[in-house]
Amino acid sequence: MRVWIIGSYGIVSTTAMVGAKNLEYGYDDYTGLVSELPHFQDLKNHFSSHFEFGGHEIRMKKNAYDAAIEHWNLNRHFDFKLLENVREDLEAIEAKTGTALNCGSGLNELGEIKTLENGSLSLREIADILISDMREFANEETVVINTASTEPLPNYKDEYHGTLDGFERALDENKTEYISASMLYAYASLKLGIPYANFTPSAGSSIPALKELARVNKTPHAGNDGKTGETLVKTTLAPMFAYRNLKVLGWMGYNILGDFDGKVLSHKDNKESKVVSKDSVLEKILGESPYSITEIEYFPSLADNKTAFDFIHFKGFLGTAMKFYFIWDAIDAIVAAPLIIDLARFLLFAKKKGQFGVVKELGFFFKSPMETNIVNTHKQFEILYQWYQELK
Numbered sequence: 001m002r003v004w005i006i007g008s009y010g011i012v013s014t015t016a017m018v019g020a021k022n023l024e025y026g027y028d029d030y031t032g033l034v035s036e037l038p039h040f041q042d043l044k045n046h047f048s049s050h051f052e053f054g055g056h057e058i059r060m061k062k063n064a065y066d067a068a069i070e071h072w073n074l075n076r077h078f079d080f081k082l083l084e085n086v087r088e089d090l091e092a093i094e095a096k097t098g099t100a101l102n103c104g105s106g107l108n109e110l111g112e113i114k115t116l117e118n119g120s121l122s123l124r125e126i127a128d129i130l131i132s133d134m135r136e137f138a139n140e141e142t143v144v145i146n147t148a149s150t151e152p153l154p155n156y157k158d159e160y161h162g163t164l165d166g167f168e169r170a171l172d173e174n175k176t177e178y179i180s181a182s183m184l185y186a187y188a189s190l191k192l193g194i195p196y197a198n199f200t201p202s203a204g205s206s207i208p209a210l211k212e213l214a215r216v217n218k219t220p221h222a223g224n225d226g227k228t229g230e231t232l233v234k235t236t237l238a239p240m241f242a243y244r245n246l247k248v249l250g251w252m253g254y255n256i257l258g259d260f261d262g263k264v265l266s267h268k269d270n271k272e273s274k275v276v277s278k279d280s281v282l283e284k285i286l287g288e289s290p291y292s293i294t295e296i297e298y299f300p301s302l303a304d305n306k307t308a309f310d311f312i313h314f315k316g317f318l319g320t321a322m323k324f325y326f327i328w329d330a331i332d333a334i335v336a337a338p339l340i341i342d343l344a345r346f347l348l349f350a351k352k353k354g355q356f357g358v359v360k361e362l363g364f365f366f367k368s369p370m371e372t373n374i375v376n377t378h379k380q381f382e383i384l385y386q387w388y389q390e391l392k
């Protein structure tokens with residue numbers, strides 16, 4: 001299969017590339033891959049086991065190996081041999097220049113960047129270049145996955161985001177203030193009929209105009225924002241309080257992380273989308289919104305070792321208040337990277353089975369799943385399993 005990754009030189013992306021290529025060469029530890037569970041037996045057999053990667057970037061490294069080694073030196077997040085095994089494959093992956101339109105002040109943290117709009121191209125011209133890059137790479141077994149840095153909340157305007165016609169008009173009239181990079185990438189992918197997943201909280205394909213494009217072009221898509229850490233634990237534990245009729249009085253989640261992701265999220269405009277994405281799950285599970293604090297702070301020395309401290313205050317029988325605490329201490333890219341492979345497999349499976357539009361059944365993988373209020377991890381897993389059983 002071919003996977004086009006937006007943000008190809010990021011740590012999630014390069015870790016996914018290292019994992020996928022090692023699997024292709026016979027590495028047989030499937031831990032962390034949902035698609036390798038017995039529940040989804042045969043899923044991977046629908047596609048070629050050969051992985052090819054390409055993508056768009058704005059940090060100009062030499063190639064994906066150059067980016068991967070930079071992340072590895074900071075994090076040493078897996079056995080170095082696994083990187084060296086696939087060195088040549090990664091050296092052959094050279095990202096195309098992308099767009100950083102309306103990506104917020106956080107991008108100043110990425111160092112020197114190069115973007116298509118530096119060359120003062122119009123929106124339509126940028127979209128055409130993205131489309132042509134993806135077209136050149138794609139075959140029948142291709143997916144696009146967005147793992148670029150988190151953008152600020154979009155400047156939503158129904159006139160341009162509400163319908164496909166409106167979106168096309170915004171491109172033709174060069175309405176740059178309303179269109180963000182993640183929308184342009186999603187547009188390019190869906191325009192070509194390539195399944196698309198948004199692993200970030202950025203708008204991506206979630207605006208009505210692009211959902212319409214996915215339906216018109218009969219293309220499956222899914223998002224938003226990979227559910228990999230604190231929110232995964234939160235949406236797995238919160239149902240327990242609901243099932244036992246315990247009242248959650250308040251929930252505090254305090255996240256600290258370093259690395260590029262942490263640096264970008266230290267900017268208020270970029271952080272806002274992430275906080276909204278993390279914050280909205282409790283109400284959906286508990287039926288009411290308890291007092292909640294969600295903080296994300298940059299902590300340089302941790303690099304990709306994200307740590308979340310959660311404190312839950314709850315009330316039980318006879319009105320007695322009690323407390324529950326947990327700490328999630330994980331390497332962010334290690335919990336995220338296998339999901340990139342999973343999403344590629346499940347989306348291609350959806351395409352093969354004629355599914356199109358938002359594939360709600362893939363909500364299991366996301367913090368803010370599109371078009372469903374089900375965020376309870378247990379229910380989401382059941383839904384994914386049933387969906388697979390019915391279609392396979």
Ligand SMILES: NC(=O)c1ccc[n+]([C@@H]2O[C@H](COP(=O)([O-])OP(=O)(O)OC[C@H]3O[C@@H](n4cnc5c(N)ncnc54)[C@H](O)[C@@H]3O)[C@@H](O)[C@H]2O)c1
Nearest residue numbers: 007009010011012059098148149150200226260261332336
């Ligand atoms: N567990 C996780 O790591 C996890 C979970 C959920 C969501 N996410 C999201 O996934 C994304 C990637 O995380 P990461 O840790 O790999 O971050 P990262 O900073 O290592 O990688 C992001 C990459 O995207 C590139 N980029 C930024 N803007 C771009 C643009 N407009 N076009 C093309 N490339 C662009 C950057 O140069 C960088 O190489 C972030 O948005 C993060 O919030 C990560």
